[in-house]
Amino acid sequence: MSPNSHKDEIDAVLGARHPNVFAFLGAHEAGDGRQVVRTVQPHAREVAVIMGDQRIVAEKVHKDGFFEAVTPRGLYELEVTPYEGETTRRSDPYSFGILLGDQDMYYFREGTHQRLWEVLGARLKTHHGVAGCQFAVWAPNAQRVSVVGDWNRWDGRVNVMRNRIEAGIWEIFIPGVTEHTHYKFEIVDKHGHLTLKSDPYAVFAQHGTQTSSLVFDMDRYQWSDGEWMHARPKHDLYHTPMSVYEVHFGSWKRKEGQGNRWLSYKELADDLIPYVKGLGFTHIEIMGIAEHPFDGSWGYQVTGYYAPTSRFGNPDEFREFVDRCHQAGLGVILDWVPGHFPKDSHGLAKFDGTALYEHEDPRLGEHQDWGTLIFNYGRHEVKNFLISNALYWLEEFHIDGLRVDAVASMLYLDYSRNAGEWIPNHLGGRENLEAISFLRELNTVCYAKHPGTTIIAEESTAWPGVSKPVSTGGLGFGFKWNMGWMNDTLHYMSEDPVHRKYHHGEATFSMIYAFDENFILVLSHDEVVHGKGSLINKMPGDRWQKFANLRMFFSWMWTHPGKKLLFMGGEFGQWNEWRHDSSLDWHLFLGEEHSGLQKLVKDLNHLYTTRPALYAKDHQPGGFHWLDANDADNSIFAYTRSASDGDKVTVLVNATPVTRPGYRVGVSEGGSYRELLNTDSPAYAGSGVSAGAGFQAQPTPWHGQPWSIVVDLPPLATLVLGR
Numbered sequence: 001m002s003p004n005s006h007k008d009e010i011d012a013v014l015g016a017r018h019p020n021v022f023a024f025l026g027a028h029e030a031g032d033g034r035q036v037v038r039t040v041q042p043h044a045r046e047v048a049v050i051m052g053d054q055r056i057v058a059e060k061v062h063k064d065g066f067f068e069a070v071t072p073r074g075l076y077e078l079e080v081t082p083y084e085g086e087t088t089r090r091s092d093p094y095s096f097g098i099l100l101g102d103q104d105m106y107y108f109r110e111g112t113h114q115r116l117w118e119v120l121g122a123r124l125k126t127h128h129g130v131a132g133c134q135f136a137v138w139a140p141n142a143q144r145v146s147v148v149g150d151w152n153r154w155d156g157r158v159n160v161m162r163n164r165i166e167a168g169i170w171e172i173f174i175p176g177v178t179e180h181t182h183y184k185f186e187i188v189d190k191h192g193h194l195t196l197k198s199d200p201y202a203v204f205a206q207h208g209t210q211t212s213s214l215v216f217d218m219d220r221y222q223w224s225d226g227e228w229m230h231a232r233p234k235h236d237l238y239h240t241p242m243s244v245y246e247v248h249f250g251s252w253k254r255k256e257g258q259g260n261r262w263l264s265y266k267e268l269a270d271d272l273i274p275y276v277k278g279l280g281f282t283h284i285e286i287m288g289i290a291e292h293p294f295d296g297s298w299g300y301q302v303t304g305y306y307a308p309t310s311r312f313g314n315p316d317e318f319r320e321f322v323d324r325c326h327q328a329g330l331g332v333i334l335d336w337v338p339g340h341f342p343k344d345s346h347g348l349a350k351f352d353g354t355a356l357y358e359h360e361d362p363r364l365g366e367h368q369d370w371g372t373l374i375f376n377y378g379r380h381e382v383k384n385f386l387i388s389n390a391l392y393w394l395e396e397f398h399i400d401g402l403r404v405d406a407v408a409s410m411l412y413l414d415y416s417r418n419a420g421e422w423i424p425n426h427l428g429g430r431e432n433l434e435a436i437s438f439l440r441e442l443n444t445v446c447y448a449k450h451p452g453t454t455i456i457a458e459e460s461t462a463w464p465g466v467s468k469p470v471s472t473g474g475l476g477f478g479f480k481w482n483m484g485w486m487n488d489t490l491h492y493m494s495e496d497p498v499h500r501k502y503h504h505g506e507a508t509f510s511m512i513y514a515f516d517e518n519f520i521l522v523l524s525h526d527e528v529v530h531g532k533g534s535l536i537n538k539m540p541g542d543r544w545q546k547f548a549n550l551r552m553f554f555s556w557m558w559t560h561p562g563k564k565l566l567f568m569g570g571e572f573g574q575w576n577e578w579r580h581d582s583s584l585d586w587h588l589f590l591g592e593e594h595s596g597l598q599k600l601v602k603d604l605n606h607l608y609t610t611r612p613a614l615y616a617k618d619h620q621p622g623g624f625h626w627l628d629a630n631d632a633d634n635s636i637f638a639y640t641r642s643a644s645d646g647d648k649v650t651v652l653v654n655a656t657p658v659t660r661p662g663y664r665v666g667v668s669e670g671g672s673y674r675e676l677l678n679t680d681s682p683a684y685a686g687s688g689v690s691a692g693a694g695f696q697a698q699p700t701p702w703h704g705q706p707w708s709i710v711v712d713l714p715p716l717a718t719l720v721l722g723r
Helices: 003-014 102-110 226-234 265-278 315-327 380-396 407-411 433-449 483-494 497-508 543-559 586-590 592-610
Strands: 026-031 034-040 044-051 054-057 059-062 066-072 077-082 088-090 121-127 130-138 144-149 162-164 169-175 182-188 194-197 243-247 283-286 304-308 331-336 401-404 454-457 479-482 519-523 563-567 624-631 636-642 648-654 660-667 672-678 707-713 717-722
Touching: 003 059, 003 066, 044 066, 054 066, 102 380, 130 182, 144 169, 226 315, 243 265, 243 592, 265 283, 265 315, 283 401, 304 315, 304 380, 315 331, 331 380, 380 401, 380 433, 407 433, 433 454, 479 483, 483 497, 483 519, 483 543, 497 624, 543 563, 543 592, 543 636, 543 648, 543 717, 586 592, 592 672, 636 660, 648 660, 648 707, 707 717
Parallel strands: 243 283, 243 563, 283 331, 331 401, 401 454, 454 479, 479 519, 519 563
Antiparallel strands: 026 034, 034 066, 044 054, 044 077, 059 066, 077 088, 121 130, 130 169, 144 182, 162 169, 182 194, 624 636, 636 648, 648 717, 660 707, 672 717
């Protein structure tokens, strides 16, 4: 068979223009029991076809590395001797048939494939007894897609992929590719431009300015959290304690003597887990762990949705971190960012030369404030990419919850836009109907597949029913961050105590809507950056008053209805704003106020997790009762928390630096009461004003209760009383 008869096809293959390389490369019938084997090896000095004991040297029919050999029909391997380097022998990628099944294609097009990470991306597999890696990527508008990497010298002519045109997926199996191999997809886009893209489904990737994807074996890790995972589906988060420590892995603690490097996943497991557990928190929430190129984005401009960042280790080392959290009795929540993605050239933007993951029109597809792009939630494949990603974290990494970032930006078409900068929906409204449908499906699928986990909304508007069931018209989230409480109380706390009586309503307003949603009270990273000041510096007064105010505030928060979240550093009163590129100020433990505040947080978590009154009815009106919400002149708040089992606590908050001796508070039953917590205790570096040695109820009706007790209210303090 003369190579000249295929000159045009050879030129098309070498020019990466051939419409179907699998129809030309590999082995093809040559008549008389023979086959012709064709391969592109631009860097080879010699290519031979190996068939058992036979070694048939291929003819180099084009100077740019096109080789051809006529052989007997049968299985074969290619022996490639490069101009530089060692000779290799492996099966021909073009000797393998179709890889992805019809069902995978169907469910992907429909947007309902729930395990896409097993189909797309790079997966180590064995086909017909041959070990290698299967690559697949969605790029329906590309003219050509090749997988390039360490094994083919990043030459896009060598491994052009098969176009499964029915779903727009390109696939190929490369024998001999092993774990930790670097790769990307080389794409000739719709407009003929050549681009290099990282794998959207990569499970391991480089970070920073290095942007290659890496092959990784996801089937090796052996979990040791069976007890936790067995109990998880039956766990009732709504009626049990939930106290969350929010952490940024890159800045919780650093090795200053080693170039200020961040801790690895293993080092974080050694240090962070016992620290958080020792403080009595029930969960760790991890900021932006999916792969991202820019440290300063804090992990919220994601390019690798399926890859835990390699800054701290590999995927199995992150799994080990989660595993050890579970063994220690800590749940793990991840921040998840389906609202937008960055424009980095190696990422999702214009992936195949078209607006594939985003919208074409910037009025729909771009966040001007952030310089990022918005997912096209109405496209089945995009929706599938995101929902499958959520399931991936819950399943492959045993994550217990996802905190969905910036939900408000997803719900409103006019979010942070002026008139004329957005397009109404087909009903003429400002609601993003496609995003609403996506969020409802996300929550429905995740809760059905992984009961006992939770999906949390960071949603800052008054959108109704965020944490209500989809069946009743809600969005279906498990919880919603209470941004209103956070804003109102921080504003109240920033006021000088002498002026607080004029802002009394700000402090009580949260109880008007406290049970409209399943709220989490949050003091997150967003409140201690961008010039907002640290929590301790938000407090008014001198040094003593600042700490007293913060102790009072934390205790008020821990006894208020709703689950709890505190950002790292707040627990010991860090003076500086949070900085993503440096460690927390651990040296502050030289001061007794800081260690006292930390002890208070530990005691608050102990009180919270051991008294059902403080958690069992977090989301039910019957668990909270005002005793006195109107004492603005004295800036005192009095209320009770109760549980169905009869547990009850009384909480008194004195928001001024004035001691209030002989304060009478109503109680529902006679008998003796005791001090459960006093934030002015010397153990917390307080002034030591005692509420009393014990309290015997008197039959004097007060605050609408048949009994009452008399206590001394310490200055700038919260007092918790119980039986």
